[in-house]
Amino acid sequence: MDEPSLGRSRPLVPPLYQSSVYVLPDLDALDAIMDEGAPGFVYARDAHPNAQLLAERLAQLEGTDWALVGSSGMAAISAALLALVQQGDRIVASNRLYGRTTQLLARELHRFGVETTFVDPCDLNEVRSALQRPAKVLLVETISNPLLRLADVETLARWTKANDTWLCVDNTFATPVLFRPAEWGADLTIESLTKMLAGHSDVTLGAVAGTGDLLGTQRQTMSIWGLSANPFDCWLALRGLETLALRVRTASERALALAHWLTRQPNVVRVIYPGLVDHPDHALASRLLAGAFGNMLCFEVAGGRDGVNRFLRQAVGIPFSPSLGHTTTTCSHPASTSHRYVSQAEKRRQGISDGLIRLSVGVEELADIQREISRGLA
8 A cells, every 4th residue: 555645744753663574666676775775674673764763863862973772771782792792802891780781791791702800980990900901892881870970981981992992881871961972982872761761661772872883783783683672662762852851951950959858868878969079979970971960869768678668668659660760750779679680799899788779850849759758758
């Protein structure tokens, strides 16, 4: 069936192309698309219009030459690394990464003969020492999950270029609104679109963005390993990007105010937020981030796990939802969720206590958030 003619009009909202395969007029058209890069689509695992539209918008936001969209944040990290390393290679990685990322490096890639050296990215001497041995990749998070430590991407980029190492930066907590790793020297930027970028907790997607000639190998890896994204989630994420800057800026303002307020509340043992002057990376955050400190903060309540349970049962307006980036405020418990499979010794090393709550601050009124938190702390 032919598509209806739109005449001189076009839809304001891009349509959803919910098709897994596309019709071609002949073999020459197929060859032009597959071999010569001509515009067009063949099979949705390789490419489809909604993923392309989203990728083009993401590349603009990140300040990169290109972007690719994958089925999740972990798919994006997997694609980025699988395209860069092979058996016998070595990765240097932050020891403050999201728990599943750490498992990917320490267990899954290890099975394929890829070695990972974990370092504290906040100890630049330790990173520099690790890069003295040949390493294919250095992987860090702009703002670490969950304790919000910052990586000095500018310095790390200078060192990786000197050592012929690819710098990959997971920018999920910062988003391109607050930080664009490519502009500070990173080779690949990784985002979990599931979180703040899509922003409505109805999408599971990830993205890899970069400059230079890595696009071909990244695209091939994404397709071969089956890490591609579906059209509907891409369509939803493109909608979410329209309000990204508004949401990030507003939520960051709320988070800064909440962090100061939480330091004065009973039953709060400590507050962790880069916008507080007592945060160990406050000066670095002030230099790297674009005038704000993000929507994520952590605070520890008295009473450990029991204290957290009491908080969750009373603060019913702050849903316990083990993710982040929703339009309204949610909370998570890193020891039981993002770092559930991390050893107790490693949790202690990082400072992930049983009483630690991670707050993803939304855009609702500050007084409403404070009222609910007060109920929980009472």
